[in-house]
Amino acid sequence: MSIQDYFIMGSEPLxxxxxDDIRKWLSEHTDKQSIxxxxxxxxxxxxxxxxNEYDYEEGTTAYTYACEQTDAWFALMDELQEIIFSYLxxxxxxIPEKGxxxxxxxxxxxxxxxxxxxxxxxxx
Numbered sequence: 001m002s003i004q005d006y007f008i009m010g011s012e013p014l015x016x017x018x019x020d021d022i023r024k025w026l027s028e029h030t031d032k033q034s035i036x037x038x039x040x041x042x043x044x045x046x047x048x049x050x051x052n053e054y055d056y057e058e059g060t061t062a063y064t065y066a067c068e069q070t071d072a073w074f075a076l077m078d079e080l081q082e083i084i085f086s087y088l089x090x091x092x093x094x095i096p097e098k099g100x101x102x103x104x105x106x107x108x109x110x111x112x113x114x115x116x117x118x119x120x121x122x123x124x
Contacts (some may be wrong), residue, residue, distance in 0.1 A: 009119055013044040015090045019072045032087065039080035040120035046073035047118065 014022070018053055050070050056063035084107065085095045093103050105115045113120045 009044065009048060012048050013041055019076050023075060033111060035080060035083050038114070039077070039084055040108070040113050040122070041044045042055065042073060042077045044081055044119050046070070049073060 007034075022042060024040060026034070029038075032058040049066075053070055056066055062079065081104075084104065085100075088095060088103055088107055093107075095103060100113065108115070108120060112123050114123060115121075
C-alpha cells in the first residue's frame, strides 16, 4: 500500500452539531445530494464518537451519555443509509445482506465521495 491509501480523520466530524440539528437541516434539504452529503458526515461522526464509550466505566453517567449519543448517531446513519439503499433499489440494484459496501461505494463515488478505509472522503 502506498501512503496515499491511508486516510486519517484529523478532527471530529460535525463537532458543534447534534442529531437534532442534522434532522432539522434534513427537513429543509430533502434532495438526493443533500441526503448523500448528510449520510457521509453522519457516518463519519457515528464511527468517530463510537470510541467514546470505551473512555468511561460502565454504569457511570458519562458512560450512559456516551452510549446514548453513539446510539442516536448510528440510528440516524442507519436511516440515511436506508434512504440511499432505496435509491439503489430504484436503479435496479440488489442490496446484499453482507458486504453492502460493494454497492454503496460505487454509488457514493458517483456522488462525490470515496471510501477512505472506513471514512467517507469528499472528492476534490
